Amino acid sequence: MNPKHCLQSSQTQTIKIPGKLYIAGEYAVLAPKQAAILIAVDQYLELTIRQRTKKGWLIENHQGGYAPLCLETDDSHLRVAEDYSLEEDQLDQWRYVIEAAKVTHTFLQESNFNSRNFHLHIRSQLLSDSGKKYGLGSSGAVTVGTIQAILNFHKIKLSAERLYRLAVISQLRLGASGSFGDIAANAFGGWTYYMAPDRKLLKEMITNAPSITALLKQEWPDLTIENLAVSKDLQVLIGWTQHTASTDNLVKQLKDQISAQPQAFQAFIDQAPAVVRQLKDGLINNQADLIQQAISNYRNLLLVLGKAYDLSIETAALNQLIEIGNQHGYASKSSGAGGGDCGIALGYDINTKESILKQWKVQGIVPLNLQVAPQSSSERIE
Template identity: 40%
Template sequence: MITEKAPGKLYIAGEYAVVENGNPAILVALDQFVTCQLTAAQHQTGRIISRQYQDIELSWRRQGDQLVVDQRDNPFSYIIQAIEVTEAYTRSCGRQLKMFDLTIDSDLDSDNGRKYGLGSSAAVTVAIVKALCRFYQLTVTNEKLFKLAAIAHFTVQKNGSLGDVAASVYGGWIAYHSFDRQWLAEQQQAVDLTTLINLPWPDLEVEPLPTPKQLRLLIGWTGKPASTSLLVDKISLFKAVHQQEYRQFLTDSQQCVTRMINGFRTKRLDLIQQQIRVNRQLLARLGQLSGVSIETPLLQKLCTIAEQAGGAAKTSGAGGGDCGIALIDNRQDVKQLQKRWQAARIQPLALHVFFDQDSKED
């Protein structure tokens, strides 16, 4: 049996702007995982079981080298794409395809199945690609692992930045510059997969970030799941009508995140916190201009409580629900802050930064 896992993630800064080519964001990988177990199968039908989908079992078979499932019973879009992309790469490396059973488990949702917004679709994609690469004895760098998982994820969801995939691959704190997804879509039609994986992707940058030793990340969950795709689509409509205001938002966000990246490089918590507050203001203005509820009343309460305790706080990701974050000096009284969150019906999440000690350097 092969077991691989991939961590969930949270956005720290740069949300919305990162969907535009070359724009930076900061993300962090967390110690909650999607775990994938893969076992060789001797029979003619493979099985995929995922607790993300209430233990639904999906059977699959091969028709030549193609993986065939009944689409009418298939809620497993990211899983299937991860298998298909990785096996296409496997064939290009001269390996013969085999049958297998796949079991997937996830820590990234609450006990009652509600999503925390930790990037479960990206994590499951990365975990499957990692497991299949081991199964077929393919050695891949972090960069190739990212590209394979990004292609699979992009095929299902067209409007994301793929920063969540990068966080699941690299672990820790990262600065991520989004690549040109239109270029990717065009190249998928023009070149074979091996060539595409080996090409430099325009604007793509992933930089692991050092962190100040006194930095503490606190995460609060509002209990309300949010649809990132839907919120990004709404901002896209605003972009089309108010191009000048949107371009100004992009410029301001890029400057803010670049300063924050420098704060990490120089391990200056004060500079990081200052830019967290700037980023919150930029997102608040974007929400006001677009009519999109990025910072909900409960997320606003989360931020107010954290700021009063000496932290710098903002929404994480697309907002509209899910999680808020606070970056605080670990010498502060964080327990009192968390008690106040709980009193406001905000659930502190017992999550920590995950650093992948086994990841392969590029």
């Protein structure tokens, strides 16, 4: 059974949305026509939805600090129910879920489906036992999960790409400026080769489109999402530094400096595409030397970028993680924005795997017992 699309009964339905990690392409993918490679991992956001007899869409997030959210229809729009009024900071916590629910509600109306009342529970495995983020993503997963859970409840099943598109529309309405690579990994599962749509044109399309349904059917310039067939012999080791990092802060810091000093970033994105293509070729052709070279080259590009803009991409803990992996012949680098969170090590020699994990532990790096999550089912009904 596909763990990402697990229906239990007509009354209660549960889905699991995988977390994500960048393998290569981070930072570059923020620029037009730049690609990245990501994996979905089998650490999940779990959403359970069931029929509700009372009016409204009641949503509970069982992560600490969330007050219950209830949305009701008001003149064809969703609003927070009066009995569940929330403070501004509480509404901000719920912003991804609220916007995802609004987009889904509009799509239901356009599809001539009558909205049904439900109770949605959200539970996350994307955090440590102490509540710290691993860096496996959360905003993308909760956006994708909210949309898919509500559509499943109304017996509408969409392809992974249309689910991705609805989630991107939702986040763009909130003013998000990322690449949405996390959303692609959340929706597609497995190994994903990704190039973001032209965000400037897409924003114009959203402004001018007569409906969400029309947006789903239009061509999105530059958008490329491919699932890669990667051998299961390739070991993907993931180490957590126990230090959380803010992707938004690092990306903002970079963007603020690029406007004044664009040369270093231009040099970075001039070189990044060839490295990502090299990694793609190595992965699909099972060529360890290409994978090793590409990962090493992309790590070096990130180091140069970090030095140019004074970004703490590769911290001391990540450096230790990488050096240990490299010493054992595993291609190693930071994952995502860096500054903490996770690093990765890729290799085929199963005999050295335990030695890497053991040495990571000695250095205070926590090995995460994660696997690449399965691809989304291709059997979903449009």
